[in-house]
Amino acid sequence: MPIAETDxxxxxxxxLGLLDRLYxxxxxxxxxxxxxxxxxxxxxxxxxxxxxxxxxxxxGLHRLNRxxxxxxxxxxxxxxxxxxxxxxxxxxxxxxxxxxKDREKYPEMFVIDELxxxxxxxxxxxxxxxxxxxxxLFDLTGxxxxxxxxxxxxxxxxxxxxxxxxxxxxxTQAGVLSCASExxx
Amino acid sequence: MNxxxxxxxxILTVLVVFGALQALGGGLVYVERxxxxxxxxxxxxxxxGPMGLLQxxxxxxxxxxxxxxxxxxxxxxxxxxxxxxxxxxxxxxFAVVPFGPTGDPTKIEYxxxxxxxxxxxxxxxxxxxxxxxxxxxxxxxLGGWASNNKYSxxxxxxSSAQIxxxxxxxxxxxxxxxxxxxxxxxxxxxxxxxxxxxxxHIWTQPLAFFLFMxxxxxECNRLPFDLPETEQELVGGYHTEYNGMKLAFFFLGxxxxxxxxxxxxxxxxFGGWHFPGIAERDSLGVLKLMAFIVKVFVxxxxxxxxxxxxxxxxxxxxxxxxxxxxxxxxxxxxVAVMIVKEFDMPLWLLTLxxxxxxxxxxxxxxxxxxxxxxxxx
Ligand code: SF4
Ligand code: SF4
Numbered sequence: 292m293p294i295a296e297t298d299x300x301x302x303x304x305x306x307l308g309l310l311d312r313l314y315x316x317x318x319x320x321x322x323x324x325x326x327x328x329x330x331x332x333x334x335x336x337x338x339x340x341x342x343x344x345x346x347x348x349x350x351g352l353h354r355l356n357r358x359x360x361x362x363x364x365x366x367x368x369x370x371x372x373x374x375x376x377x378x379x380x381x382x383x384x385x386x387x388x389x390x391x392k393d394r395e396k397y398p399e400m401f402v403i404d405e406l407x408x409x410x411x412x413x414x415x416x417x418x419x420x421x422x423x424x425x426x427x428l429f430d431l432t433g434x435x436x437x438x439x440x441x442x443x444x445x446x447x448x449x450x451x452x453x454x455x456x457x458x459x460x461x462x463t464q465a466g467v468l469s470c471a472s473e474x475x476x
Numbered sequence: 477m478n479x480x481x482x483x484x485x486x487i488l489t490v491l492v493v494f495g496a497l498q499a500l501g502g503g504l505v506y507v508e509r510x511x512x513x514x515x516x517x518x519x520x521x522x523x524x525g526p527m528g529l530l531q532x533x534x535x536x537x538x539x540x541x542x543x544x545x546x547x548x549x550x551x552x553x554x555x556x557x558x559x560x561x562x563x564x565x566x567x568x569x570f571a572v573v574p575f576g577p578t579g580d581p582t583k584i585e586y587x588x589x590x591x592x593x594x595x596x597x598x599x600x601x602x603x604x605x606x607x608x609x610x611x612x613x614x615x616x617x618l619g620g621w622a623s624n625n626k627y628s629x630x631x632x633x634x635s636s637a638q639i640x641x642x643x644x645x646x647x648x649x650x651x652x653x654x655x656x657x658x659x660x661x662x663x664x665x666x667x668x669x670x671x672x673x674x675x676x677h678i679w680t681q682p683l684a685f686f687l688f689m690x691x692x693x694x695e696c697n698r699l700p701f702d703l704p705e706t707e708q709e710l711v712g713g714y715h716t717e718y719n720g721m722k723l724a725f726f727f728l729g730x731x732x733x734x735x736x737x738x739x740x741x742x743x744x745x746f747g748g749w750h751f752p753g754i755a756e757r758d759s760l761g762v763l764k765l766m767a768f769i770v771k772v773f774v775x776x777x778x779x780x781x782x783x784x785x786x787x788x789x790x791x792x793x794x795x796x797x798x799x800x801x802x803x804x805x806x807x808x809x810x811v812a813v814m815i816v817k818e819f820d821m822p823l824w825l826l827t828l829x830x831x832x833x834x835x836x837x838x839x840x841x842x843x844x845x846x847x848x849x850x851x852x853x
Contacts, residue, residue, distance in 0.1 A: 309835070309838050309839065312838045312839075313834065313837075313838040318785070318786060321785045321786060322781060322782070322785050324785075325515045325781060325785045326781065328514070328515045328516065328517055329511070329514040329515055332517070333514075333517050333518060333519050334518070335517075335519045
């Protein structure tokens with residue numbers, strides 16, 4: 292359907308005055324702007340010395356959270372690896388030890404390929420137990436591909452490291468005690 | 477042997493100037509990066525050495541140590557010759573430019589005293605500079621052609637389109653100055669203005685200065701006229717395929733050109749080493765040298781400020797600017813100078829004429845076609 296004539300607004304190109312057509316005032320104005328910037332405070336962060344102040348919801352390196360007893364919170368439900376668009380979470384589930392009364396399974400192996408991950412945070416959203424979270428650590432490096440496959444121990448150590456920093460609180464979505472920590476009746 | 481012994485001051489000057497120009501090229505890259513950074517609220521190179529000053533050396537080392545790669549289908553001979561032509565032409569044109577205190581060239585003892593210029597008293601000085609420095613364009617065109625790359629080729633072609641635009645206003649604009657000072661000899665033009673600040677040509681020839689400056693920007697391939705390079709459209713243009721020392725030669729040529737044209741602007745319009753109260757005709761040579769260098773640096777900084785301020789022209793815009801605006805303006809200015817000289821009229825008339833021409837050009841330039849744009853309300 293064509294646009295109704297009443298809906299059309301006619302815009303005229305502004306006519307240039309004498310000063311506009313000389314261009315010199317405009318150039319002077321431009322120079323003024325750029326020179327003003329020379330004396331403005333600089334915004335550069337001196338990165339390795341000055342760490343950036345990242346927001347708490349920054350999506351960096353993953354961690355596997357521990358529950359109050361220090362056990363891995365994950366119940367090996369595979370929700371995260373199903374949700375992961377990059378298919379980079381590899382979980383091998385095993386029956387939970389008999390003394391863990393509150394769950395049936397736990398991850399015997401839990402590997403995230405940090406090189407394949409696109410840091411979308413879908414795993415974090417999918418997890419019913421808040422067991423996996425993305426921290427604000429962003430400068431991870433490695434000398435080989437194998438080094439960048441983060442296994443369960445490494446991901447748990449990331450938790451130990453970040454939970455004390457105060458930067459990455461445990462962002463629980465399912466209550467203080469999430470599903471895996473609920474005492475069995 | 478004798479010829480070397482007799483001319484040792486000149487040979488020393490050549491060596492010093494040659495070295496200084498190359499060092500200056502490196503230094504200017506640093507200054508340019510710093511200024512660019514400041515204008516974008518960044519801090520610029522600051523890692524290598526204090527305030528990043530050793531960045532100059534690091535850049536130089538990188539250029540020297542890089543692999544010398546020549547594309548398989550490039551014309552090897554021309555590919556290697558092209559940057560050399562650009563570099564040599566840029567260096568050579570500096571030969572007649574006075575870069576420090578010079579005496580009165582009309583006196584007999586001028587030739588026997590030491591003067592801060594490599595080739596003393598060259599009567600065709602300005603012609604020499606224009607003749608040699610327009611050769612740098614050959615470097616660009618040949619480099620673009622020899623690379624056998626479409627981007628480079630387009631860069632080279634644009635460069636040739638550019639040279640036929642700016643060369644004429646460049647030459648025409650300074651004719652007025654040469655008529656006023658009665659010589660093409662740069663030292664004489666300089667001496668002519670060193671009487672007092674009122675004799676600087678900028679007062680009587682502001683229009684010529686403006687035209688010369690804009691054309692010089694085009695000649696140095698600096699923004700807003702860096703059409704042959706245009707990183708955004710031509711990925712570097714004529715030097716897309718160049719790396720290492722050959723690329724460095726192109727850059728050195730460009731920066732030397734910038735320095736030369738800055739010197740020319742100071743010599744032709746701003747009295748060279750003359751500065752009222754500080755560097756008069758009978759002042760110490762050091763003061764004159766300082767005044768000169770400071771003035772030149774002001775222009776170099778201005779080049780860089782402009783570079784990060786004005787967006788690039790299209791080459792048809794450059795052409796129509798040069799042919800439809802600058803050449804008529806320069807011609808009118810030239811006629812005005814001739815009339816004033818012929819009838820011994822007061823020189824301040826020329827200032828008025830310059831202003832009148834600029835304002836008149838503003839009036840004449842065609843009004844933009846009335847564009848009416850339909851937009852949905
Ligand atoms: S952040 Fe995204 S890509 Fe990375 S592991 Fe989680 S779901 Fe997969
Ligand atoms: S979604 Fe949570 S609980 Fe389920 S496997 Fe992944 S990390 Fe473990």
